[in-house]
Amino acid sequence: MPVIIRDPVHGAICLDELEKEIVLSRPLQRLKGIRQLGLVDSVYPGAAHSRLEHSLGCMHMAGRMAEHLGLPAEDVKKVRLAGLLHDLGHSALSHAVEGVLSRNPDLQPVIEGRSVFRHEQFTRSIIMEHPFPEEALEIAERLYGEPGQLFFEVAEIASGLRPPLGQIIMGDIDADRIDFLLRDSHHAGVSLGLVDTDQILQALTVKEGRIVLAGQGDYSAEMSQTAAESMLIARAHHYNALVYHPRVQSLRAMLLSALERALQGLPVNEARSSIILFFREYTDPDLLDFIRKNGDGACRSFLDSIIFGRALPLAARFDHRSLPPDIRMALSTISRHGRMKKLFEDSLGRKYGALVDVTAGSGVPRTMRTEARAFLYDDSPLAAGLVRSLTRQIAISFFSDGRPEISLLEIREQAERLLTFIRSESSLPIDGLLLLFFTLHRMLSESFGEKVLVPRIRNITWLYRTVARIRELGLSELSNLFDYSFQGHYGFPYSERLFEDIQILVASGMIYQDLRHYEREGQWLLRYEYMLTAEGIKYADSVSNSYKRESEALARHLRQEKHSIPYDVVSLNLRSYSGKRD
Incomplete structure (x- = not known):
């Protein structure tokens, strides 16, 4: 029954x-x-x-x-x-x-x-x-x-x-x-925005075995797009109101610190066995009891504060509004590599006597397509803006009972040292993507007195195809630099991670994303074009020192493909473009 x-x-x-x-x-x-x-x-x-x-x-x-x-x-x-x-x-x-x-x-x-x-x-x-x-x-x-x-x-x-x-x-x-x-x-x-389940259901259909947004250039397509946009708005508000609330973030950092210390006090095999129980057997009270039994005095002190909601005060916070582009880029890279993140946070934490938490946005929509065979963020400027909003949620927070004087210079130096060390051990794909833009800029830009002609890449699918082609060719110098996986059921090679990395470069101020209209089969559609910023040039120039062989190989490959690169040039004042002020 x-x-x-x-x-x-x-x-x-x-x-x-x-x-x-x-x-x-x-x-x-x-x-x-x-x-x-x-x-x-x-x-x-x-x-x-x-x-x-x-x-x-x-x-x-x-x-x-x-x-x-x-x-x-x-x-x-x-x-x-x-x-x-x-x-x-x-x-x-x-x-x-x-x-x-x-x-x-x-x-x-x-x-x-x-x-x-x-x-x-x-x-x-x-x-x-x-x-x-x-x-x-x-x-x-x-x-x-x-x-x-x-x-x-x-x-x-x-x-x-x-x-x-x-x-x-x-x-x-x-x-x-x-x-x-x-x-x-x-x-x-x-209130986290409007999530109308009936409207969302009406927005969805199945085409060629995959769920897409219903409608092709008509009112139903507009309503489907509206429903999808409402989901993105609610998602962005969810992060801002709940996940990134300073007190919640502080308590989360305290819990992570206490649990990490409790586990590190055990033999590795015993810690691993306990972790399996966390996922299979434990409830929240069980985990708190584990910390109390296995942690030291500092862990138990944190635990009592967590239970009674006594969060460490927020001593300082830097986000996309206060972080320079190079630090935003460095923190975004560090935040996605757990071991790097631990080294970075622990080092700054010891220096300032604080708990440090580097956060980055997630939940970026990557694969939602329309019935007209376009991605949602290609058809909707609002969706594209919300993608940028989610991606640029990069911040570094310091929680302490004291009032440490936090230096952005120290944050930059710590990040640069750590990234240099990591690059000496392995390649970072997002570095490869930035070097691709940097190589294109050096190859295609021209200066005339006080003016500079800057290349603007016209088609994101060209970027997908180019990176996929580099992987197919198996160029030994570039085999690790472009470690992206691709899927082909959209009619072109598509990589979710590569798309997300492009959005991170945009959100970090490394590349500029511009919106253009174009006509196809009687329909006016949108596309996004990309241009390296002055900050991106400086950052890529410093990164290239860690990839000399790779940069040379990339330049050779792109010179061979120069005739097929879809780009326009933008004429800019050289002084303004380089970031100088009168």
């Missing part, structure tokens, strides 16, 4: 017999003891809802999306199961645990021969093990056949595979995001 659950966001949620047995299982019930928003309830007391509540909401929303898209009944049921189980591998106080693992690769557990540090990897593993009661497995076998095959498919869907099913759980507009934006806003008591 179906069971009906009353949900504060969606109202009545109906569970079938298999879903009911899985909800009652130990792995799902563990999620009752894990708060969806971690420590946010210290600032927003109502935001104490659990991951189980969110999982039920995600299941419900996933089913609605699948039914609207006209998917077969069996696929609807599998998508609902994937929504229900998509957070199964979340650790207690998960973002602190994942932060510790990202910063300390030696502590990362090994699953199927690979080091793991993200909850999605644990989730996939647990679903495939299907550790559910016998009653649930018997129902699964009766309805679907071999349970192992069913849960293998569900694990893939929950991981974002098997489109269009996986896109419903893990896409730019998915059931997970829709539910947590609605639920977090409801419980926190904060």
Whole structure:
């Protein structure tokens, strides 16, 4: 018999017999003891809802999306199961645990021969093990056949595979995001923008086996775009209001510090075994108890402060408005490499007697397409602006009871020393992308007295094709510098990571992104063109010292391709372009 659950966001949620047995299982019930928003309830007391509540909401929303898209009944049921189980591998106080693992690769557990540090990897593993009661497995076998095959498919869907099913759980507009934006806003008591589920559902359709925004140059296309934009606005507000609130950020940094110290006091194998339990067995109270038992006096002092919401005061904060472009670029690079981030934060923390937290925006939409075969951010200037807004959320914060005098010069010097060291060990793909723009600039720019002609690359797809071509050629000097993976189902080689790196270069002030209209088949469309900034030239010039062989190889390759480079030139005042003032 179906069971009906009353949900504060969606109202009545109906569970079938298999879903009911899985909800009652130990792995799902563990999620009752894990708060969806971690420590946010210290600032927003109502935001104490659990991951189980969110999982039920995600299941419900996933089913609605699948039914609207006209998917077969069996696929609807599998998508609902994937929504229900998509957070199964979340650790207690998960973002602190994942932060510790990202910063300390030696502590990362090994699953199927690979080091793991993200909850999605644990989730996939647990679903495939299907550790559910016998009653649930018997129902699964009766309805679907071999349970192992069913849960293998569900694990893939929950991981974002098997489109269009996986896109419903893990896409730019998915059931997970829709539910947590609605639920977090409801419980926190904060309006995070308009998320109209009916409008969002009407905006989606399936074309060529993938979910896209419905409509082609008509009113329905406009409404679909509006629905997608509303999701992006809500997402940006979510980060600003909840995730980056200074007190929440301080408590999160305190928890990370206490947990890291507690784990480092254990033998490595014992620490790894404990971490596996964090993802499979522990609730939030269990993790806090672990810190109390295994941490030193400083850990326990932090723990007491966390429990009672006594955050360290924000002593100083620098963000995109106060950080020069070169420091923004350096911090953005450091923030995405856990070990580098730990070295950087710990070094500055010791110098200033503070907890240091470098943060960078995430959740940038990368793959949402329209029915007219364009990316959302190509069709919508608002979406493109919101992408930039999310990407430029780079900041460095200092939390301390004292009042340290923070020097931007010291931050710059520490970052430069660390990046020089890292580059001596391995190549950074975003450096390669910047060097590509730098090489194009040196090859195509010209100066005439007080004027300079600056090249502006006309087509982002040319950048994708060029980097993919360099990888295909297997040029030995460049094999590690452009370590991007590409997919080809859009009709051209596309890389999500390369797109995100371009947005980081724009947000950091390294390249300038300009909007241009062009006509194709009677339609006026938008495209984005890219030009190296004066700050980008200075930063790339310093970076090139670490990549002399690579820079020479890149220049040789681009000279051979010069005739096919799509670019215009912009005439600028040389003094203004170089950043000089009268």
